[in-house]
Each structure stands twice: as C-alpha cells, then as structure tokens.
Amino acid sequence: MKRNEKAAASLAEVQLNREYVIHEVRTNDEELKNFLFTLGCYEGEKVTLLSVLSGNYIISVKDARYCVDKELAEAIIV
Amino acid sequence: MKVALTGNPNSGKTTLFNAITGRVERVGNWPGVTIEKKEGVVKQRLHQEKNEIIVVDLPGAYSMSPFTSEESITSDFVKNEKPDVIINIVDAANLRRSLFFTTQLLELGIPVVVALNKSDLLKKKGIVLNVELLAKRLGCPVVKTIATGGSNSGLKELMAAVVGAKGRQQTAPFNGAGMQLTDQEAERAVDKKRFAFVDKIVDEVEEKKISSNGQTKQDAVDKILAHPWLGLPIFALVMWTVFSISQTHLGPFLADVFVGWIDSFYVWAEGLLAAGVSPVLRAILLDGIIGGVGAVVGFLPLIMVLFFLLALLEDCGYMTRVAVVMDRFFKRIGLSGKSIIPMIIGTGCAIPGVMAARTIKNERQRRTTVMLTPFMPCGAKLPVIALFSGVFFNHAAWVGTLMYFVGIAIIVIGALIVVRITGEKNVRSVFILELPDYKFPSIKRAAVSMFAKAKAFIIKAGTIILLCNAVVQIMQTFNWQFQVVAEGAEHTSILAGIASPFALLLIPLGFGTWQLAAAAITGFIAKENVVGTLAVVYSITNFIDVEEFALVGGATTVAEVMGLTSAAALAYLMFNLFTPPCFAAIGAMNAEMENKKWLASALLFQLSTGYVMAFITYQSGTFLTTGAPGTGFLPGLIVVAAIIGTMAYLVRKGNQKAAKKLVLTV
Incomplete structure (x- = not known):
C-alpha cells in the first residue's frame, strides 16, 4: 500500500454518487464477512454510496442496492 | 421427475x-x-x-x-x-x-x-x-x-x-x-x-445503456418514503388508510349486505325446522351452529378487504422501506428494522407474521419479534373489536385505532423489557437488507390472495368454529346430570360449571361472569370463537347490524344482556387482544423460537400483559366514571403488583449480567 495516499475512509464518510474501491471489510464476524462476500462486497470491488436515509446507508454493489446501518458502513473501508 | x-x-x-x-x-x-x-x-x-x-x-x-x-x-x-x-x-x-x-x-x-x-x-x-x-x-x-x-x-x-x-x-x-x-x-x-x-x-x-450505480427515480421516491422525519408519519398514514378502509368504510358496508343474507338463511332454516324437531336439537342447529358460525362469518368482508389491501402493500416494494425507517427506532429498543415486517403481516394473521421473523439473523431479536408480533391485532381479532366498538361505543372509530396503538406501545415496552431480561442491552447487531425496485402492485394477485384467505377463513368457520360453537351450545344446554337446564337456571349448566372458576380470576378485570370467561377460553382455540361463543351464550345472532337489533328489542339490548359497563367492555377487549394468541399461532411461535423456555416465557409474558392491561383499563375507567375503584380492586392489585415485581426482578438480574459482560469485553 502506498504510504502517501490519503487516510482510508469508511463508507460512512465518503461522497455520494462516487464510485469507490473497497479496501477492507473490517469486522470480527467471519460469518458476516462471508455473507458480504457473496453479495460481492469485498476488497477490490467497486461500491457507490447512493444516499443516506433515516440514518441508514444505501449502497450499490454489483448492480444491486442494499441498505446497511451505520455500524456496517463504518466497517467497510474504501 | x-x-x-x-x-x-x-x-x-x-x-x-x-x-x-x-x-x-x-x-x-x-x-x-x-x-x-x-x-x-x-x-x-x-x-x-x-x-x-x-x-x-x-x-x-x-x-x-x-x-x-x-x-x-x-x-x-x-x-x-x-x-x-x-x-x-x-x-x-x-x-x-x-x-x-x-x-x-x-x-x-x-x-x-x-x-x-x-x-x-x-x-x-x-x-x-x-x-x-x-x-x-x-x-x-x-x-x-x-x-x-x-x-x-x-x-x-x-x-x-x-x-x-x-x-x-x-x-x-x-x-x-x-x-x-x-x-x-x-x-x-x-x-x-x-x-x-x-x-x-x-x-x-x-x-x-444506463448506469445502475447512479441516482434513479427509485432514489427520489426513497428520499421521501424513508425520510428521517417524514418516513414515520407516512407509514402511520398508510396503515391508517388500510385499517379505515377495511374497518370503517368499505368493510362494514359489505358486511351489512352479507349479514342480511345470513339472517335470511337463519329465518329460512327456522321455518324448515318449525315442526316435529325437538327444541334442544333446534337450539343447537339454529343458535349454536347457524347463529354462532354466522356471527363469525358475518365479519368475512372486513377480513377480505384487509387482506386485499395488505397484499397490495406487500407487492409494491414499500415493506423494505418501512424496515429502513424503523431500524433507527427499533435498534433503540433492541430489535431490528426487519422486525416491522412480521408485525405488519401480523395485522392480517399472526401465523405468517411469526414465520416471517425467520429472516432475522440475530437469535434474540428473532425470538423477541416472534414473542411480540401477536400483540398486533390480527384479522381474527377484528370481529371482537368491531363487535365491542359497535355495541358499547356506538361504532366509535377510536376504539379500533386505540387497540393498534396499545398494541404498538406494548411491543415497544415488551421489547425494552426482554432486551434487559436477557442481559443483552449492550449487544449491537448489524442491519443489512436488499432494496427491491418499486413496482405497481398487481390487482389480480391481490385478489387471488384475498380469495385464498377467504377460503381458509370459511373452512375454519365450517370446521373448528362450527365444532366449538356446537360444543358450547351443548354444554350450555345440559347440566352435569345431562338434563336440559331449565330457563333461568343457566348457571347450573356444564359450561357455567367449567367457566365459573376462571370467572373468579376475572372479577378484578370487571367481567367475572361465566359467559364472558367461556368466550375468552374458546378464544384460545381461535379468536373468532370469542364472537361465536358470545353469540351462543347470549343467543344473539346479529352483531353487526345493531340498528336492526335495536328495532327488535330496545336500543342497548346487547350491552344490557352482557351487563358490562363501558370500562369493563374495553377491559374485556384488551384481555382478548393481548393474552396469548390462538393455538395455531402458538404452534408457529414454538417452531420459530426453537426453545421451550422462550416459548413458556413468551406465553407467560402475554398472559401477564393481557391481565395487567385489562386490570388497568377497568379499574382506572371505573374510577374516572364513578369515582370509586371497581370490584375486586385489592386482590387484582396484588396479582398485578406480583407480575410487575417479577418483571422488575428479572430485569435487574439481566442488567447485572449485561454489566458483567461489559466488564469482560472491555
């Protein structure tokens, strides 16, 4: 990893409607990590934050949209 | 193959x-x-x-x-x-x-x-x-x-x-x-x-040709329907529309027409049985079967309209948006946003509602949802609500609305209590849900679903409810020596004998008569039975058209026959709505909880809730209207205090467990 790149941000902090590449899924819950994987949500894949609704984050991964809560959005580092 | x-x-x-x-x-x-x-x-x-x-x-x-x-x-x-x-x-x-x-x-x-x-x-x-x-x-x-x-x-x-x-x-x-x-x-x-x-x-x-990652019309709609402040009032408005159409406008209108047909059938059957049939058999056939089942079936149009509207709601893609809106609130009480879906389905019938909880990953959230879903008044409880609001409250729409709000309040309080008893108040869980596209709901499929539900309802009325009403009628007709009870000596009947001990427990709730106790007991078999049994024990066949009834025997007849005050009537309603649901729903709860201890606790919790709610309603209602507490205030108070004390003790124990866990993880 390049040292001088700007500090990694979580999905909860990124701009709307911009495509990002997932850097890491930071969770201790292996089962959850596997589940996110089967949705195509893992490092190296593209993700777009579409909107923030009622405290939840609407993200688009592999042509599908999901609603995730803040905690999960914070675990996805781009 | x-x-x-x-x-x-x-x-x-x-x-x-x-x-x-x-x-x-x-x-x-x-x-x-x-x-x-x-x-x-x-x-x-x-x-x-x-x-x-x-x-x-x-x-x-x-x-x-x-x-x-x-x-x-x-x-x-x-x-x-x-x-x-x-x-x-x-x-x-x-x-x-x-x-x-x-x-x-x-x-x-x-x-x-x-x-x-x-x-x-x-x-x-x-x-x-x-x-x-x-x-x-x-x-x-x-x-x-x-x-x-x-x-x-x-x-x-x-x-x-x-x-x-x-x-x-x-x-x-x-x-x-x-x-x-x-x-x-x-x-x-x-x-x-x-x-x-x-x-x-x-x-x-x-x-x-179009990138699917960008903003679409869907997102614009989402912004309104799942808006942090507008989302909740919109949801309330949608549900209110569903219930007011099915319960105060279209539903009762259709029910009136339908009940007219049942009445004609009753009269026709009465004419047919006029001569040469023993009065006992006649009473069983007419009052027990046609009267009891007819009283229940009369509410079919209300239920059909409700299921039709719920099917439209489920088809359009709005349900997941409600889950998004509710997640914020439900997280605070220890549930998941997904818990709202079983509860909405539960307004139709608690059984599919309870089963819908299976998609909730977290075990405690799933079990709590299963435990609380039956508190939403279901389609089978509609006849009971409609009957009581019609007879005791002059068709006031606020009675039905109040029941839904009380149901929601109990769910919130119940969730708060359960999360504390289990000692998981500091445990967080994640929420992830795929958002489907909105689509125009199919009228045809909603109609198909409505007729399927109507068929199931008629089958139930023709089997379980018919059987229960016949049994109730027979138990009411005979005494323990299998002699026909004389007029005025109804309290010697088998039914009165069985129900009377239970009625004693119900005195502090304002409805300690054996007739009402019997109806509450048959209600556990199927909630529609409450109306059916009341029809049988009080020999009333037409509950819906109270006006017509008034022409026959005075304005307040039904209310008079039952001998209940408004406060006691409301308490009886609360008791029937918030005690454990029917046997079929309890079976579904058992399957989804996968744990006997949870099931037993859930049933105890539901029973306690029904009792406490009815007690509070009756006693405070009586105090407000007459200035004195109702009958059996003190013994009731002891029971209620014991229930609340037990809950408080369990919550304290759970909190200690939660505090210990916190120490361990830090």
Whole structure:
C-alpha cells in the first residue's frame, strides 16, 4: 500500500454518487464477512454510496442496492 | 421427475412457482418472503412429459454457504435430495451478483436450466443481453421468462428446456470444487476467482445503456418514503388508510349486505325446522351452529378487504422501506428494522407474521419479534373489536385505532423489557437488507390472495368454529346430570360449571361472569370463537347490524344482556387482544423460537400483559366514571403488583449480567 495516499475512509464518510474501491471489510464476524462476500462486497470491488436515509446507508454493489446501518458502513473501508 | 427452484432472494421464484403450478403461495416484493420449501405439480399444458413434474420452491439464497436459517434449507435440499433438474432463477437485471450462485449450482453435477426472470424490465433499464452467448458460456440452457406475465412469458419454453435437460451431463464452466480448499482464506481466494469469472461473462453478454450505480427515480421516491422525519408519519398514514378502509368504510358496508343474507338463511332454516324437531336439537342447529358460525362469518368482508389491501402493500416494494425507517427506532429498543415486517403481516394473521421473523439473523431479536408480533391485532381479532366498538361505543372509530396503538406501545415496552431480561442491552447487531425496485402492485394477485384467505377463513368457520360453537351450545344446554337446564337456571349448566372458576380470576378485570370467561377460553382455540361463543351464550345472532337489533328489542339490548359497563367492555377487549394468541399461532411461535423456555416465557409474558392491561383499563375507567375503584380492586392489585415485581426482578438480574459482560469485553 502506498504510504502517501490519503487516510482510508469508511463508507460512512465518503461522497455520494462516487464510485469507490473497497479496501477492507473490517469486522470480527467471519460469518458476516462471508455473507458480504457473496453479495460481492469485498476488497477490490467497486461500491457507490447512493444516499443516506433515516440514518441508514444505501449502497450499490454489483448492480444491486442494499441498505446497511451505520455500524456496517463504518466497517467497510474504501 | 423432480425439479428444484433456486435463486437469489426476491428474484421471483415463488411467483414462477405459482405461475407453473397454479398454486397460490405467498408472494411479496421484498427479499425473504418464502421461508420454507413447498412442492407443487407443474400444469400439464405447459409440458409434453407423460409423467408429472414435481417442482419444489425453495427460499432464496445468495450462495451455497448459508447465512440465515432459511438459506440453509436451499443448500441442504439441492445437495442431499438430488433433484433431476435445477431451475436457477436469475434476476435478468442483476447478473453480476446472481451468476455467482449459478456457477456454484453448475458444480453439483445436476443439470441446470437458467430462467432469466423479470426480463420485461430489461428494456426499461436499458440493458441488452446476448442470451445465446450466455448459455454457451455457462454450458446450460438459458430461457427468458416473465413470471408475472400471462401468455408468452416463456413458461412453456422453460419447461421444454427442463424436460430436455433431464439426464444430461452437467459440466461446470468454472470448477471451484476441484481446487484445494484447505482453509477459509483459500476458499475466499477461489470465490474471488469465481466472481472474476462471472464478471468476464457479464462483460461479454451484457450491454448497458444506463448506469445502475447512479441516482434513479427509485432514489427520489426513497428520499421521501424513508425520510428521517417524514418516513414515520407516512407509514402511520398508510396503515391508517388500510385499517379505515377495511374497518370503517368499505368493510362494514359489505358486511351489512352479507349479514342480511345470513339472517335470511337463519329465518329460512327456522321455518324448515318449525315442526316435529325437538327444541334442544333446534337450539343447537339454529343458535349454536347457524347463529354462532354466522356471527363469525358475518365479519368475512372486513377480513377480505384487509387482506386485499395488505397484499397490495406487500407487492409494491414499500415493506423494505418501512424496515429502513424503523431500524433507527427499533435498534433503540433492541430489535431490528426487519422486525416491522412480521408485525405488519401480523395485522392480517399472526401465523405468517411469526414465520416471517425467520429472516432475522440475530437469535434474540428473532425470538423477541416472534414473542411480540401477536400483540398486533390480527384479522381474527377484528370481529371482537368491531363487535365491542359497535355495541358499547356506538361504532366509535377510536376504539379500533386505540387497540393498534396499545398494541404498538406494548411491543415497544415488551421489547425494552426482554432486551434487559436477557442481559443483552449492550449487544449491537448489524442491519443489512436488499432494496427491491418499486413496482405497481398487481390487482389480480391481490385478489387471488384475498380469495385464498377467504377460503381458509370459511373452512375454519365450517370446521373448528362450527365444532366449538356446537360444543358450547351443548354444554350450555345440559347440566352435569345431562338434563336440559331449565330457563333461568343457566348457571347450573356444564359450561357455567367449567367457566365459573376462571370467572373468579376475572372479577378484578370487571367481567367475572361465566359467559364472558367461556368466550375468552374458546378464544384460545381461535379468536373468532370469542364472537361465536358470545353469540351462543347470549343467543344473539346479529352483531353487526345493531340498528336492526335495536328495532327488535330496545336500543342497548346487547350491552344490557352482557351487563358490562363501558370500562369493563374495553377491559374485556384488551384481555382478548393481548393474552396469548390462538393455538395455531402458538404452534408457529414454538417452531420459530426453537426453545421451550422462550416459548413458556413468551406465553407467560402475554398472559401477564393481557391481565395487567385489562386490570388497568377497568379499574382506572371505573374510577374516572364513578369515582370509586371497581370490584375486586385489592386482590387484582396484588396479582398485578406480583407480575410487575417479577418483571422488575428479572430485569435487574439481566442488567447485572449485561454489566458483567461489559466488564469482560472491555
């Protein structure tokens, strides 16, 4: 990893409607990590934050949209 | 031959299943509607095969490695039961994710046929697919289908491909099973290659004119419906509309007409039985069966309208948005946003509501949802509400509305108590939910669902309720010596003998008479029985049209016959709504909780809630209207104090457990 790149941000902090590449899924819950994987949500894949609704984050991964809560959005580092 | 239907959640498996078998299984526009496998026989006109084709509808899954319990049904079935052919239903607009599961299915050595479903939406989304190339790359037939469409929707072609695929050797274009899978990391590395393989295929076969990652109309609608402040009032308005149409406008109007027919039938039967039939048999047939069942069936139109509207609501894609809105609030009381879906379904019937809780991953959240869902007044409780608001409160709409709000309040308080008793108040869980596209709800499918529910209701009325009413009528007619009880000596009947001890417990709630106790007891068998039994024990046949009743015997007859004050009537309503639901719903709770201790606690909790609510309602109502507490205030107070004390003790114990856990994790 390049040292001088700007500090990694979580999905909860990124701009709307911009495509990002997932850097890491930071969770201790292996089962959850596997589940996110089967949705195509893992490092190296593209993700777009579409909107923030009622405290939840609407993200688009592999042509599908999901609603995730803040905690999960914070675990996805781009 | 046996065929399995598999695919991602909300790809339209059950819709396709219904289309090819003619069955009416529950469908809805959100992921996770189907939670159990269902079998059906494919319509003969759809295929040329001589033997019948059995098709098994499975819950949706994203992959062969299950995350929630209903997903494991799918992987277990295709691995262990070895169907002859697997139909993999793929959302045509979402190949990039869906084909991941497809490639896993292709490795099982069972012939696969891919159904590209929702293919009618491709044009709208600006997507062009090369179906031939996709079939070549996957090494299996690919058929475009529109499961919601009528003719020309690809169903015949699909079944032809299925029949043709039987016995074919299936080769996997991407074989992950052959690779070394020593640990989790290696497995993930293989699956990454699998996704890369899928991406390569999709790049080849798909041409996209509109990027799906940008903002669409859907997002604009979402911004309003799931708005942090507007979302909740909009949800309240939607539910209020559903209930006011079904319970104060269209429903009662239709019910009036319907009850007229039942009355004519009663009169006709009465004329028929006029001569030569013993008065006892006559009473059983007329008052017990026609009167009791008729009183229940009279509410059929209300229930049909309610189910029709709920089906429309489930079909349009709004349910997941409600889950999004509610998650913020439900998290605070220890539930998941997904808990709202079982509760909305529960307003129709608690059984499918309780079963819908299965998609909630967290065990405590799931069990709590199961425990609290029956507090939403269901369709079977509607007759009880309608009856009491009609008889005691002059058809006041606020009675029904109040019951829903009290139900919601109990759910909130109940959730807060349970999360504390279990000592998990500091445990967080994650929320993730796929958002389906909005669509215009299908009137036809809502009508089909409504008639299916109506049929089930009539069958129930003709079996369980009919039997209960006949038994109640017989027990009321005879005393313990099997002699017909004399007029004015009804309290010597078998029914009075059995119900009287229970009635003692109900004195502090304001309705300690054996008739009302008997109705509450039969209510556990099915809630519709409450109305049926009341009709039998008080010999009243027409509950809905109180005006007509007034012409016969004075304005307040029904209320007078029952001898209840308004406060006691409201308390009786609370008691029936918030004590444990019917036996069938308790069975469903048992299945979803998978734990006897939880089930027992849930039933105790529900019983306590019903008792406490009825006590508070009756005593405070009586105090407000007469200035003095009602009968049996002190013994009731002791019981209520004991219940609240026990809960407080359990909460304290749970809190200590939570504090200990916190110390351990820090």
